[in-house]
Amino acid sequence: MMKLPEAEKQQFRMLLMAAIDGEISGADKTRFQQYLQQYPECREEWQRYAKLKEVTSTMQFTKPQPEVWDRYWINVYNRIERGIGWIIFSIGCVILLTYGGFKTVEAIIADPQLELIVKIGITAVIGGLLLLVVSVVREKIFTAKTDRYQKEVQR
Amino acid sequence: MNSTSRPERENDDWLISRCQSGDLQAFGVLVEKYKQRAYYTALGLVGSHEDALDLSQEAFVRAYRSLGKFQPSRGSFFTWYYKILRNRCFNFLRDRVRQPRSFSVIGESKPQLLEIPDENCDPTVIAERNEIKDAVWRAISSLNEHEREIIILRDFQGLSYKEIAETLDCPIGTVMSRLFNARRQLREKLNGYL
Numbered sequence: 001m002m003k004l005p006e007a008e009k010q011q012f013r014m015l016l017m018a019a020i021d022g023e024i025s026g027a028d029k030t031r032f033q034q035y036l037q038q039y040p041e042c043r044e045e046w047q048r049y050a051k052l053k054e055v056t057s058t059m060q061f062t063k064p065q066p067e068v069w070d071r072y073w074i075n076v077y078n079r080i081e082r083g084i085g086w087i088i089f090s091i092g093c094v095i096l097l098t099y100g101g102f103k104t105v106e107a108i109i110a111d112p113q114l115e116l117i118v119k120i121g122i123t124a125v126i127g128g129l130l131l132l133v134v135s136v137v138r139e140k141i142f143t144a145k146t147d148r149y150q151k152e153v154q155r
Numbered sequence: 156m157n158s159t160s161r162p163e164r165e166n167d168d169w170l171i172s173r174c175q176s177g178d179l180q181a182f183g184v185l186v187e188k189y190k191q192r193a194y195y196t197a198l199g200l201v202g203s204h205e206d207a208l209d210l211s212q213e214a215f216v217r218a219y220r221s222l223g224k225f226q227p228s229r230g231s232f233f234t235w236y237y238k239i240l241r242n243r244c245f246n247f248l249r250d251r252v253r254q255p256r257s258f259s260v261i262g263e264s265k266p267q268l269l270e271i272p273d274e275n276c277d278p279t280v281i282a283e284r285n286e287i288k289d290a291v292w293r294a295i296s297s298l299n300e301h302e303r304e305i306i307i308l309r310d311f312q313g314l315s316y317k318e319i320a321e322t323l324d325c326p327i328g329t330v331m332s333r334l335f336n337a338r339r340q341l342r343e344k345l346n347g348y349l
Contacts, residue, residue: 013332016335017331018316023316055349056291056311061198061199069190072187076183076212
């Protein structure tokens with residue numbers, strides 16, 4: 001009984017897949033038929049994979065309720081709208097907080113009744129908070145630049 | 156899933172240019188057109204109705220936000236969208252692996268994900284089919300994410316090798332060899348059923 005040479009196994013496997021999926025033609029088809037005629041193990045392999053294909057091709061995913069499709073775009077629309085809302089809201093917050101922080105520090109420094117140590121403490125709290133915000137934003141930007149997903153989007 | 160024909164592709168490009176000028180309804184037309192493909196692909200990858208719905212919708216939102224970066228000359232809208240979707244799905248699966256629930260466990264608890272259209276009402280045949288159907292889903296669930304992906308694209312979404320190669324950004328030869336490896340795994344796991 002002839003055995004399929006090791007060097008030809010890879011080629012046979014690729015032809016086998018193409019044959020099973022109906023993507024084989026011309027010279028490849030002839031070559032594949034030669035494999036089947038020459039080697040019993042190729043015939044067995046063909047039968048096994050054809051059976052698997054037969055089983056998977058009869059199956060399909062269960063259909064969801066029709067309402068799912070009816071509400072699909074509405075849900076996407078709402079998410080887009082909410083996303084835009086959050087961006088506008090965040091920009092507003094950043095502007096107000098920055099302005100408020102600046103004015104607070106200005107007022108604290110100008111207040112002659114406050115102890116120096118309290119002025120330093122409050123300024124440090126506001127300054128530290130600002131630094132944390134800058135750090136988080138920088139991290140987000142850095143992550144976006146090195147994120148595999150982001151590269152796919154830029155394709 | 157059939158290939159995007161030229162007039163269809165031109166229509167998509169026109170819709171995308173409308174979206175890029177701020178027309179959200181034009182994006183709605185694209186979503187309506189591709190929502191089922193998107194949902195079923197995500198379902199095959201993550202194995203849960205709710206997660207597939209959530210991830211496919213989230214991917215559309217991300218696609219909308221990134222439409223400015225889309226270049227029609229480098230591929231169709233769905234191919235581009237699919238890359239966003241698959242990354243969302245793979246990230247989701249990796250996050251889930253860190254939690255104490257595995258994909259196969261979830262797959263086992265949701266065997267109703269696959270169905271075989273029934274023309275035969277014989278209860279014995281139906282029972283046998285249900286058994287095979289559950290075994291197939293369990294086997295697909297236990298494949299690694301890339302093997303599962305290629306089986307879903309070819310056998311459940313019906314993409315041609317050319318389309319899969321374009322979608323996964325790899326040569327057709329790689330598609331064929333990945334398919335062989337995935338099917339070999341599947342066949343081994345289904346040994347008692349086939």
